[in-house]
Amino acid sequence: MGAGRTDTGVHAKEMFAHFDLDSTFDIPNTIHKLNSFLPNDIVVFDIIPVAPEAHARFDASQRTYEYHINRFKDVFGTDGSWYYHQNLNVDLMNLAAAELKNYTDFECFSKVNTDVNTFNCDIFVAYWKQENDQLIFTISANRFLRNMVRAIVGTLINVGLEKLTLADFKAIIESKDRNKAGFSVPAHGLYLTQITYDYL
Numbered sequence: 001m002g003a004g005r006t007d008t009g010v011h012a013k014e015m016f017a018h019f020d021l022d023s024t025f026d027i028p029n030t031i032h033k034l035n036s037f038l039p040n041d042i043v044v045f046d047i048i049p050v051a052p053e054a055h056a057r058f059d060a061s062q063r064t065y066e067y068h069i070n071r072f073k074d075v076f077g078t079d080g081s082w083y084y085h086q087n088l089n090v091d092l093m094n095l096a097a098a099e100l101k102n103y104t105d106f107e108c109f110s111k112v113n114t115d116v117n118t119f120n121c122d123i124f125v126a127y128w129k130q131e132n133d134q135l136i137f138t139i140s141a142n143r144f145l146r147n148m149v150r151a152i153v154g155t156l157i158n159v160g161l162e163k164l165t166l167a168d169f170k171a172i173i174e175s176k177d178r179n180k181a182g183f184s185v186p187a188h189g190l191y192l193t194q195i196t197y198d199y200l
Helices: 027-037 090-102 148-160 166-175
Strands: 060-070 123-131 134-141 190-197
Touching: 060 148, 090 123, 090 134, 090 148, 090 166, 134 148, 148 166
Parallel strands: none
Antiparallel strands: 060 134, 060 190, 123 134
């Protein structure tokens, strides 16, 4: 049972899964054998014994994503970041990102017709950082909706282009209308970077 699902093309720097087993086994040897036949883009780092009731998906208390944008074309990084060369007001984007922590209902950033009981999420961290030609958006929350991070980034891009004001951004969140939010940025720039469990 995996800790969650992401859109096709999204990367994971960290992922957890759980399985139930009655017998014991050699963990280092099993890790070695798993990595010998798994595809080159998947690696197992560790196997951690946990309580029988532990659940990889439902016990996660926090998840963190990063979205990577390259401002200058990187021929070696085309699969791991989105090339976007237009000038962006990053300070304004950070002001808008900070507003996310003042809300809990993010229906406007959710994929429509999704099967969820609530659109509520508690966002703990949301900010942009510029490193040379790369922009990185980091966001942490207790849970995320389908397509949520990509829709948030697309809407913040419109803020950075100064097509949307801070007031517009807040109005979009309060509207709960996906049609009023921005476009979904390409999946290949998105990374699941951390999953937090209180018992690990």
